[in-house]
Amino acid sequence: MNPVTVYSARLVRTMDRSRPTAEAVAIEGDRFRAVGSVAELMTYPGAVLDERYADSVLLPGFVEAHSHAGSGNVWSSTYIGLLDRVDPDGRRWPGCRSIDEVLDRLANAEAELTDPDTVLTAWGFDPIYFPGQPLGSEQLDRVSPNRPIHVSHTNGHVCSVNSGVLRRFRIDDSTTVRGVVKNENGEPTGELQEFAAMGLVSELVEGKGLLNIDAEALKRFAQEGVNTGATTLTDLGSKLLMDDDGVELYRSSIDTDFPVRLNVFHFGAGIGPVGRSLPDAARRLIELQGRSTEKLRFGNVKLMLDGSIQGFTARLLSPGYLGGEPNGIWNVAPEEFREAFDMFHRAGLLVHVHCNGDQATQLFLETVESILTAAPRPDHRHTCTHSQMTTAAQYRRMAALGVCANIFANHIWAWGDQHIDMTVGPDRAAHMNAAATAMSLGVPISLHSDTPVTPLGPLRAVKHATTRLTVSGRVMGENERLSVQQALEAVTVGGAYMLKMDHEVGSIEAGKFADMAVLAEDPLAVAPEEIGDIHVLGTVLGGRFHSTTITPVSLDHAG
Structure with a gap:
């Protein structure tokens, strides 16, 4: 028989409608043995009291039914989103509040790369926050027209690339794949919408991004x-x-x-x-x-x-x-x-x-x-x-x-x-x-x-x-x-x-x-x-x- 450990808490919220709150939980092995008051649970055979959570509130572990393990991978790229984020290591990343701040952060990241063929990857951008201020090849060329630059938008359904990438993958006015955004002259802007279009340049982010993990x-x-x-x-x-x-x-x-x-x-x-x-x-x-x-x-x-x-x-x-x-x-x-x-x-x-x-x-x-x-x-x-x-x-x-x-x-x-x-x-x-x-x-x-x-x-x-x-x-x-x-x-x-x-x-x-x-x-x-x-x-x-x-x-x- 495994020992029964009784953990007292300031409050236990169970999400069990028969017993929605309690003083403590009893755990045997990797399972809950019982829920109740400390006095009740200490009557269980071999029960031992542990007060490490006495000042805490205990809830069932949350269940996230739509997430992506690639969330652990995106931090290998430069974050350029609007809102502040915290990475898994606890580091706080300030958001970029303007297109200029986005380009400045990309330029700083580009300056740290020594190999001219290394792809500069970034994530978290969303153009809807900056109406009338696109982030396409014209803007990304201000960071570098030659180094490959790939920016994943925060929704995961769009990316932006610079002119060097467009040339490398021969994306031009003759490209007919739906989702390749073009300007009034029929020329690609550098924005690629949805997976067919993004797939044209997907080799740039092999091993990185939302759908890649290690x-x-x-x-x-x-x-x-x-x-x-x-x-x-x-x-x-x-x-x-x-x-x-x-x-x-x-x-x-x-x-x-x-x-x-x-x-x-x-x-x-x-x-x-x-x-x-x-x-x-x-x-x-x-x-x-x-x-x-x-x-x-x-x-x-x-x-x-x-x-x-x-x-x-x-x-x-x-x-x-x-x-x-x-x-x-x-x-x-x-x-x-x-x-x-x-x-x-x-x-x-x-x-x-x-x-x-x-x-x-x-x-x-x-x-x-x-x-x-x-x-x-x-x-x-x-x-x-x-x-x-x-x-x-x-x-x-x-x-x-x-x-x-x-x-x-x-x-x-x-x-x-x-x-x-x-x-x-x-x-x-x-x-x-x-x-x-x-x-x-x-x-x-x-x-x-x-x-x-x-x-x-x-x-x-x-x-x-x-x-x-x-x-x-x-x-x-x-x-x-x-x-x-x-x-x-x-x-x-x-x-x-x-x-x-x-x-x-x-x-x-x-x-x-x-x-x-x-x-x-x-x-x-x-x-x-x-x-x-x-x-x-x-x-x-x-x-x-x-x-x-x-x-x-x-x-x-x-x-």
Whole structure:
């Protein structure tokens, strides 16, 4: 029999409706033995009291159901985003508040490179913050016209390159790939939208960026989880699982000391050619399910339909974009999407589908309904991830079909002002990321960061879902605000449910893994606006404590 350790706390919030709060938890091995008062738990055979968390607030470890392990990799490139960010090592990176600051930071990074052939890579930029001030080849040539320069936009769906890159890859007025942006003279501007166009220059970022990882990136990604209280993360869109070396990278990295659980989704469609046929990929994923461990899960699938709203590449139903901009880009043809979804559904796999625009959500729901009619499957938990423009009628349909919604509440802060003023207008913006509507209609939800698109941080997601504040201080759709309790449930048991892990994680209950977030304050005892600033002391994974690398400093611009 393993010893039973009773950990007392200032407060335990369990997310278990039968016993929502407690004084202490009892842990036996890597599982919760019981929850209750100290007096109750000390009656268990062999119980020993440990008061290390006596001044802390314990919550279930947060579950991030849409993140990217490449978040640990992007920091090898220069950060040039608008908002301040903190890297996994705890270093604070000030945002660039103007195009001039962006170019200055790039010039400083370029000056540190000695080999003229070394690619200067950067990430985090978004042109929507600087209307009328593009970052294309003309601007990047001011840094260097010859050294290859590749800037990944923060949404992950667009990049900017300099003229040297355009020449190297022969991208010119004759290039017909959709997403190669051209000026009034038909000449490429250096902006490449979505994966077909970005793929023309993808060799520049081999081993870097959102969809590339190595052992060090996984380690840094996991530390981000510890720093933010997340004990279960996702790599929602891996290109490595069809290859044995890729699988071995995950298996060798995620060892007994690895401080998070990781659920790895195969990127099945939406980023260009895939390595195997759909039947072969489905068989491979079924085989990989058998190689999963308590910390590492295989066998789920991500499909991507459209682009991003702030990049004007999401697919919107009428009335479309505020300024009458052309509709966005399908990253996979609708008929190819249906074929892929059908194959993975019939194989019994869980499928999460990227849908930013409501036209993408509509295609997703029509596909789900058609395929479920032909191939019924109880408790499938297929998920509309992002679900930003999903309408009330679509949420009713989701509820009828048993579909989940992983809602991108962080967008309200990061781009809310731009959505109100530039992308869709104040009326449609008030309906975006409609978490309250989804919950009222019975749709299971979670909240996510899509890190590195926005910073990993479930407590910040709670803040954004409960306040719906933009950077300028406007409330974007006050009637879609969640209560703090609802939002906390969304980032714990809600995320666990849509990963089919709610029997193991997501709440503090006897028999589940002993995974917890160790907080300095109670999220229900501070103002909603302050929840995102609560200091995370660390996490407990399977009963083992892991410490943060972040000092308790409030970031005015971090969101």
